[in-house]
Amino acid sequence: MYGTAGFGDPDRLQELLSKHDEVLHWAAERNLVLSDESEGLSALDGALNEWAVDPVIGYKLGNEVGLYLGNVIVKSVGGAHWSVWPNGHPVVRLVSGRDLDVTALVDQRLEGKGMSLPDVYSKALND
Numbered sequence: 001m002y003g004t005a006g007f008g009d010p011d012r013l014q015e016l017l018s019k020h021d022e023v024l025h026w027a028a029e030r031n032l033v034l035s036d037e038s039e040g041l042s043a044l045d046g047a048l049n050e051w052a053v054d055p056v057i058g059y060k061l062g063n064e065v066g067l068y069l070g071n072v073i074v075k076s077v078g079g080a081h082w083s084v085w086p087n088g089h090p091v092v093r094l095v096s097g098r099d100l101d102v103t104a105l106v107d108q109r110l111e112g113k114g115m116s117l118p119d120v121y122s123k124a125l126n127d
Helices: 010-017 021-029 039-052 058-076 102-110 117-125
Strands: 081-084 090-093
Touching: 010 058, 010 081, 021 039, 021 058, 039 058, 039 102, 039 117, 058 081, 058 090, 058 102, 058 117, 102 117
Parallel strands: none
Antiparallel strands: 081 090
């Protein structure tokens, strides 16, 4: 998931990165209701292992869930916003100045080496 290096229009960036339709559709098929609220993170985190083995969408998991997680953080953590590294990779920048590479964090979670989605959110709240 990489965009244009140096993308400078925050509104356009938010518009582009707020699209995570596949994760919403996949969740709805499993009666999981996701909104851009933190409550959806626990439900989604519990279903990640099932999604990872889905042959249709599993390979998109890191990006899709990363976008969802990023949007939840951007919408509910004061001062958080999407940013783009010089190489074009989107991250969530917290008010502290720390960048969260949400797609990498989701990939780590899927590999069994990272935090749960609610834990990532909690750390962002307390950053």
